[in-house]
Amino acid sequence: MAKDELMNYEKALEQFEVVIGLEVHVELNTNTKMFCGCRNEFGNEPNTNVCPICIGLPGSLPAVNKKAVESSIKIGLQLGCEIAPNGRFARKNYFYPDLAKNFQTSQFDEPIAFEGALDVEVPSGKVFTIQIERAHMEEDAGKLTHVGGSTGRIQGAEYSLVDYNRAGVPLVEIVTKPVYGAGAEAPELAAAYVRLIREIVKSMNVSDARMERGNVRCDANVSLRPHGQEKLGTRTETKNVNSLRSIERAVRYEIQRQAALLAKGVAITQETRHWHEDKGATSSGRPKSDADDYRYFPEPDLVPVQPSKAWIEEIRATLPENPADRRKRVQAEWGFADLEFRDVVNAGLLDQIEETVKAGAKPQAARKWWTGELARIANTQDQDVTDLEISGAYVAELAGLVEAGKINDRLAREVLTFVLAGEGSPAQVVAARGLEVVSDDGALIAAIEAALAKQPDVLDAIREGRMQAAGAVIGAVMQAMKGSADAGRVRELLIEMANK
Amino acid sequence: MSDLIRKSASEQAELLRTGQVSSVELTQAHLDRTAAVDGDVHSYLHVGPEAALAAAADIDRRRAAGEQLHQLAGLPIAVKDNLTTTDAPTTSGSKILEGWVPPYDATVVAKLRAAGMPILGKTNLDEFAMGSSTEFSAYGPSKNPWDLGRIPGGSGGGSSSVVASFQAPLAIGSDTGGSIRYPAFVTGTVGAKPTYGAVSRYGLIALASSLDQVGPVSRNVLDSALLQDVIAGHDPHDSTSLPESLGSMAEAAKKLDVKGMRIGVIKQLNGEGFAAGVSARFNESLQLLQQAGAEIVEVDCPSFEYAIAAYYLILPAEASSNLAKFDSVRFGLRVTPEGTPTIERVMAATREAGFGPEVKRRIILGTYALSSGYYDAYYGSAQKVRTLIQRDFDAAFAKADVLVSPTAPSVAFKFGEKLDDPLAMYLNDIATIPANLAGIPGIAVPNGLAEENMPSGIQFLAPAREDARLYQVGATLEKLHEDVWGKRMIDFAPELQEAR
Amino acid sequence: MSEITPDLVRHLANLARIDVNENEVALFADQLNLIVDSVAAIKDAVAGDVPATSHPIAMANVFREDVIEPSLTQEQALSGAADSADGRFRVHAILDEE
């Protein structure tokens, strides 16, 4: 992979206007696949959730999953879309070994939902309205594993293995219209948009929305044009951007890469590009070519989907509060300051905090844990905080233990690492590992006396009112007791001893 | 040849019901006939004596135990080799599927098994049902029992010849543009294409999904009616399957009455382009029907002029997509070219080696008809012609209860005559294609000997879902013929030389 | 006439993933030209405002309930494959992206 030349970001934005477009694929969490009764489940033995239909055996025919249609309508409505009174499936024809029939059953000119809009807030607090062009139903492909060569990549692989368990899993593909005017905030806007889509589909329980499992996947289109030029620039489509962080980074990278080329007078190639998380760079994929003639035509094996007004209204009545209303409501309920609340939203932590508060935590404690320690841990693991394996109930339990004085902050952080490692609930970890704070005066006094033996002047200093001298003893006691001492109690005992 | 196998299916079923013959005896008699004549006729691609006799023995046991059985239980049947069977290979007449044993039964096959009908074997066809003569079968042609130097029609030449040569009392066929009716025409047998959706397509290896329909093949009208009653009915695995029952075809076939029935002669399918003998027999039959009390009217279907053109765009377009799944990955042939081949090269080499010339020709034509820049002119226009043809039928059925024409322009041609001239071959379907484009039912009934003492036939068409009318008028004409001839049409056929 | 050039045949065969030799290219070009010429009149037939018919029998909203049905076993699923390994279908290397 040749190293790309990048233009300084600020300079790129001075010279060019950024236009982005986003295609988000959402895997629905139906029980069964889009067109057959096979289990829609992640992580099973390969090729065990398959049947003649989803491995495309000769003679098999598809049958549409009603729940998947319903979920698609829900998504369309929540994106403010119109629902098509007459939608059809179409075949998108291309050969690829993960595509069992060598065509994808999708929707072409008659998507189930179209013409929506979504208000998306970026970290600066600015709100952009993103126009949704369409949301359509389609099926996922199987999973390819490349064997031999290096690192499981296509290049250099000796052969590939195909597992069709994922083939036919229902997808909704949400396509935006070109987004103008985000300027320097285009990368943040792209990530905030995907975060909001996740929030929406999760709140309706139509998708598990776990990016690390590929439940939500984003293709980011980026093009640049000189300020004032009307004609859109040539765009690239970056695939494989499967975390919120990488969406932001990939868009930023493409802006800088394209700007460097355009400044040198080099034309942008219309192509697919791949995002490499490790290198923090995109690389060239397949250029658009004649081979991209997908020969769409109406799927003859399926009849049109014509949702009645009554059905649409019935579905609309089940929709949860829309995300904007919900934000207003919870901010008031929790009493967060605007800045505090914006951090929570930007981190995509509304659901987590709501769950934590529901489980009994005080809102501020919930906020502190999620945007503080948990966010820090996620960051060191290069993960999104929302993908951590911990429930709101556990966080509430942890906060409760601290408040009751059973553990201190330092111990709580330690407990947290064991909870994340799957050792059970915070209370279970505390019990199993004996991590409770020691407030038994006997043990504390013994430790204090041992520390005083090495620093005999401390009691005098306290008596003279130089309280900071207590710190050295408290630190020594903590060290001796491996952090499990109740620091507040140590301080009290010291003062008592000094005043005796 | 035993007299038993010369009897009609309904007569054989009666012997089974009354215990005069066992299913094992009847099945064995047909297997013996196959051993004696199929070396010459080549109706079968696969004969399954063990499975057939086991099924027969099972029925005999159940009958002896006093179990209530289907009225056709124990009656053996042959199945076209484009329907999947778990106990026999399914090739669709193609090298690319040689030896493939599907892991599932077609719905029609499951219904035959449920009715207790032993499956004798799988019958020959043009590769993927593309053809009118079986000359495009990868396994060699079937012969016409009336003259072994002539074609038995296609694509279902195996099914027509198997009943015409008394190897089976009944057979299953499939009709995309006449593949049941044209073979019936040239072999002096009966074949019906039910209303689109009346019989499930699940497990039928698709040629053109919006045209394909499974139907019965037999030596008389009542037998086809009985068989349609077995295989018809709603199937949730086929989304285009009709939800409602069309009633009993056998009951209709027993109403030997056409008094007051308005029979519409299609102006465009009469006279010009039809052989003199075929036309003469056709006109004689119109007279017979008129004498029996039918009213003969003429109807005008001007858009039929474009039917062949529309058909030869829609069929290859859908076929090019349906046949994409034959790619060497999940089933069927794999051809690995020299060197270090990639999957792309393996797929292309496999499809080159596995498909015959007619299949390749049609796939390439269909790819063209769907490709960008040509879609509107070809596939799009063809779909519009389909609307015009439906309108013609609507107008015609306002004037007539059923429509009528010769089934095809001329009697069976000799092998090789049209092999290098696709256009001449396509013209055989001129009278049968409109029904497939419109989804309406049609039946082909023997209509006396024409040129060179070869059979000719007559076709009746009815509005969608009115299949019963076809069986009524067909059975009536058959009775009128037998009264005139003093014997059945099939009894004019020369005796085949038996090998032992 | 001659709408179908040899180059177009090669392109279409490539889209359809079928190797074709030069004899076939020439033969298919000739035959497809004849067929295409014979169907060309179709464009005139629908000059007016005619809706397209994609399905012969008009139906809509045919759905399946979201209920799990039995799948094939892994062995059944792989039974027809030319090659498999580790419970998966094995194919030659993919020459494509990256």
Ligand SMILES: [Mg+2]
């Ligand atoms: Mg898509």
Ligand SMILES: [Zn+2]
């Ligand atoms: Zn499946």
